[in-house]
Structures are given as structure tokens and as C-alpha cells.
Amino acid sequence: MSHLQALNSYFELNREEHLNELKQFLRIPSVSALSDHKTDMLTAAEWLAASLKKAGLENVSIDETKGHPVVYADWLHAEGKPTILVYGHYDVQPVDPLNLWESEPFNPQVRDNKLFARGASDDKGQVYMHVKAIEALFKTEGSLPVNVKFCIEGEEEIGSPNLPEYVLANTEKLAADIIVISDTGMQGPGKPAVCYGLRGLAGVQIQVKGAKSDLHSGLYGGGVQNAIHALVEVLNSFRDAEGTIQVEGFYDNVLPVTEEERAAYVALEFDEEALKRELGVEELFGEKGYTHLERTWVRPTLEVNGVFGGFSGEGIKTVLPADAGAKITCRLVPNQDPDEIVEKLKAHIEKHKPVGVSVEVTEFDKGKPFITPFDHPAIQAAGRSYEKVYNVPTSYVRGGGSIPIVAAFDEILGLPVVLMGFGLASENFHAPNEHFHLENFDQGLRVIGDYYYEIAKFAPQDLKK
Known part of the structure; x- marks a missing residue:
């Protein structure tokens, strides 16, 4: 036997x-x-x-x-x-x-x-x-x-x-x-x-601070920076319309996918149409020139996981939020170092920080x-x-x-x-x-x-x- x-x-x-x-x-x-x-x-x-x-x-x-x-x-x-x-x-x-x-x-x-x-x-x-x-x-x-x-x-x-x-x-x-x-x-x-x-991981939280407290939007609107608008401007600077990350040096150490690996992924016959139906989306999205499997396996990412600030209760409250924040994670691929990526993120945020606010970056989970x-x-x-x-x-x-x-x-x-x-x-x-x-x-x-x-x-x- x-x-x-x-x-x-x-x-x-x-x-x-x-x-x-x-x-x-x-x-x-x-x-x-x-x-x-x-x-x-x-x-x-x-x-x-x-x-x-x-x-x-x-x-x-x-x-x-x-x-x-x-x-x-x-x-x-x-x-x-x-x-x-x-x-x-x-x-x-x-x-x-x-x-x-x-x-x-x-x-x-x-x-x-x-x-x-x-x-x-x-x-x-x-x-x-x-x-x-x-x-x-x-x-x-x-x-x-x-x-x-x-x-x-x-x-x-x-x-x-x-x-x-x-x-x-x-x-x-x-x-x-x-x-x-x-x-x-x-x-x-x-x-x-x-x-x-x-893939590895690098996570941060961005905290944008404006005035010392929320302000009346009628008295101060148009004259003082709105923390949420400032946060949106920073977040929008991270990627272009096709999903390519705009942080300087982000891709410097990324190893290219080999032709052998690409051929192995093609052989899997992954059904992107079936995935769209499963997820309930009309189109998939990601970095130009890569398949869905390549985007999710061998390419790095930068994603906004959560945004907070201002008033979100029932009805409306006419204020200029004094602070706002977002949680961000990057999935990293071989040769990228989480500590280096976090430093590049900090430099990018400082460079794209709008006038009238300060920005604090808190580091979270990291993994190579x-x-x-x-x-x-x-x-x-x-x-x-x-x-x-x-x-x-x-x-x-x-x-x-x-x-x-x-x-x-x-x-x-x-x-x-x-x-x-x-x-x-x-x-x-x-x-x-x-x-x-x-x-x-x-x-x-x-x-x-x-x-x-x-x-x-x-x-x-x-x-x-």
C-alpha cells in the first residue's frame, strides 16, 4: 500500500x-x-x-x-x-x-x-x-x-x-x-x-489641521482654508486619472514582471468579465499596460481606505471644518522598502500641502x-x-x-x-x-x-x- x-x-x-x-x-x-x-x-x-x-x-x-x-x-x-x-x-x-x-x-x-x-x-x-x-x-x-x-x-x-x-x-x-x-x-x-x-504593506494616516475650531461658513467661507478641501487636494495628487502613482521615486525599485511570469498568468485564463459581474462594476480600473492579475499581484498600489472630517450627521451644518483626515495603505512589491516608501509619501504630502493648513502624518502597519x-x-x-x-x-x-x-x-x-x-x-x-x-x-x-x-x-x- x-x-x-x-x-x-x-x-x-x-x-x-x-x-x-x-x-x-x-x-x-x-x-x-x-x-x-x-x-x-x-x-x-x-x-x-x-x-x-x-x-x-x-x-x-x-x-x-x-x-x-x-x-x-x-x-x-x-x-x-x-x-x-x-x-x-x-x-x-x-x-x-x-x-x-x-x-x-x-x-x-x-x-x-x-x-x-x-x-x-x-x-x-x-x-x-x-x-x-x-x-x-x-x-x-x-x-x-x-x-x-x-x-x-x-x-x-x-x-x-x-x-x-x-x-x-x-x-x-x-x-x-x-x-x-x-x-x-x-x-x-x-x-x-x-x-x-x-506584496508588502505601508500604512499612514494624514491629519490636516486648519483653524483652531470649526468656523461658520457664512462668516468665513471663501476667506479661510477648508480642511476637507485641502485634504482632497492632497489625496488627488497621489494618482493620475489612469491610476499611476505620482509620488516621486515610488516606482524606482520596482522589479519588472518577467515574461515567464506573464506567460504563467495568461495560462491561468483569468476571466475579467466574470470578475466584473461578481463585483457589480461596469469596468475594472488600474495602471495602464497591465492585466488585472498583474495589477493585483506584481504592481504596487496606493489606496485611500477611509476619509473623515466635518459634519456627516442627518441634515446639514454650515461649517468650515477645522480638521480632516484620511487613512492610506500602499501594497508593495519585491525591492520596495516600507520605510523608504513612507518617507517618499511624507515628502510628497509636504510638497502638495495647500496654504492655510498644517499636515501631520502618522505611521501605521508596515511589512516587507x-x-x-x-x-x-x-x-x-x-x-x-x-x-x-x-x-x-x-x-x-x-x-x-x-x-x-x-x-x-x-x-x-x-x-x-x-x-x-x-x-x-x-x-x-x-x-x-x-x-x-x-x-x-x-x-x-x-x-x-x-x-x-x-x-x-x-x-x-x-x-x-
Whole structure:
């Protein structure tokens, strides 16, 4: 019997038990952003640690940080074989607005072969799959084909503020040959994808201040600068009519998309018309000369995420607002540095600031972009494992979003990162009615189990970045 056949039998026999265990995990309201859930965070870490021990892993520990703890475990008895570091997170997003949930967010329910609960897809369900894949290999084979380490944190949903410090302090403990993360998605139902790159992030808030208080628009209108008008002028200066960013030096370090990558994206046969229908828009928009996939995967962005100021209640209030503000995020691509981009934004804002106001810029989230060449052996091995289970070709994609700690892992540990996710874009992660398609839960368990065997075919030196 092949290892895949043995895995199939094991997972079929134990499916209901595994699903019930996952429901236990999902019932714990491990919301890292809310201090009221601090005890729940520790409960989730303890549940995960117990699950790792049950799976057969060793040296299981709950490691303290300045925030929520990191759960660590390993098994290191595959002499001469590569070591895989599995990263994930056990914290989840807040559940608001609660009234939009069709069932309680921390009371998991299965409907239409989908598991509904906060964290089902992002990321408890996907973390749990790695734990059960390890358990299955121990039960069916008696050992693992590779060495494995787990590093599961509790602060990903709040930007992983303490994990870089933890990684720096534990570089030897976390030493590995590759990092595997299941916190991304597939191209669609039945369409597996390996993500080999993510965009970075730089966020700022702009605060425009005019007079010392709001002014009567009849007495002062036309004679004193309106903070909202000044803010609009600054915001309008960021991009031209076709979406090209006008901040000086913004594109200086952007690497051009290769012809090989462009050909791979064309081969995906992405349906832009279907996307327009799904989004309810007449036209897509973006930088001239690029497809939608290129605009959202390999080109940087500058987006206004929110604007505030003045009077927005019912009726009208005839004032000149004294202050106004906006929140802005830039998605960055490889070779762009978040700190440099923020400085360029500040210089641009100062240059385009209208008379009669002052402008204050506050820095927020930052994360570097990352890329592992998609022809890397560990990336291609993931593709083969997907194809064995799903029986269709694997797509190799970049992600438009950001997982800041991925770049930190890349920079601190210097390892190739393999993002092999099993979620779908339609699964409402971060939104009400988050769910996980159980078809991908079932298939993903087998993909992960097979992947450890695919990596075992390589010597550690073959996987160097």
C-alpha cells in the first residue's frame, strides 16, 4: 500500500473524530485584538499544544512573548533529511457585526459541506490540517519522512508585533530548510495554487489641521482654508486619472514582471468579465499596460481606505471644518522598502500641502514584500502533491495581500517560504459567516501528508534559496 493509500484510509476512518476536534478548537474565542479574550488566547494555545502532543510531536512548549504566546513543537529523528518549519496562527479576527452571522461565530456548524465558524478558514482549520497530517503519518508509517518543527503564534491578526523578536531570539531553535505556511487560498474550487510571493504593506494616516475650531461658513467661507478641501487636494495628487502613482521615486525599485511570469498568468485564463459581474462594476480600473492579475499581484498600489472630517450627521451644518483626515495603505512589491516608501509619501504630502493648513502624518502597519522563485524545488514539490490529490495542474501565483511575518521569516532565517493554502476567496475570512469548504479540508490533509514525502526526496542542500 502506498503512503497516499494509507493516508486515504486513515482520514476516511477518522473523519468525524477529526471534525469534532476541529470544532473544539473553533469554539475557543481566541480574538487577539480584544483584551477581554486574553484568557481565551491562553486556552487556545494550551488546546493546540495538547493536540500537537497527541499527534506525536516532541518538545512541545508554550513560549511566552510580550503579548500572546507562541506554541512550539518538533520531531527531529529523520537523519539526513530536510527540516520543515510549519508556521500558522491560532488567533482570529473579531466577529463584528454579530447580527450578520447566520449562526453563532464560536458555535461551529456544518451546512452544505462547509464548516461555519470564526477561524474555520483563517487559520485554525488550516493549522489543524498540518497537525492531523503529522498524526496520520505516525499512525500509518510509524515515523515521519522529514524533520518537522511547528511555530504557531497568537498575534497574526494584529500584525505579529512580537514574533520577529521571538524569531531573532530563537534562530537556532527554529532553524530549518524551508518554511511551509497554509494561510492562503486556492485559485477556485478544485483549482489548487501555490503562492510564491506576497506584496508588502505601508500604512499612514494624514491629519490636516486648519483653524483652531470649526468656523461658520457664512462668516468665513471663501476667506479661510477648508480642511476637507485641502485634504482632497492632497489625496488627488497621489494618482493620475489612469491610476499611476505620482509620488516621486515610488516606482524606482520596482522589479519588472518577467515574461515567464506573464506567460504563467495568461495560462491561468483569468476571466475579467466574470470578475466584473461578481463585483457589480461596469469596468475594472488600474495602471495602464497591465492585466488585472498583474495589477493585483506584481504592481504596487496606493489606496485611500477611509476619509473623515466635518459634519456627516442627518441634515446639514454650515461649517468650515477645522480638521480632516484620511487613512492610506500602499501594497508593495519585491525591492520596495516600507520605510523608504513612507518617507517618499511624507515628502510628497509636504510638497502638495495647500496654504492655510498644517499636515501631520502618522505611521501605521508596515511589512516587507517577499518572493521565492516559483521554480524553486520546494515550490514545485508542493505543486506535484496538489496534482496527485486534485488531479488537475497546479497554478503558481502571487498574492495581492500581505502577511508581514512572512517577509520577517525570509529576512531573519533566510529560508524559502512555501505558501500552500486551501482556502477560497469566497469563504468570508475576516467577515461574518466565515467558513471552510470541507472538500478542501479532506483533500488538503492528503496533500500535506504527501508533501512531506516529496520534500524527503531532496537533500537539505538542494533546498537552499
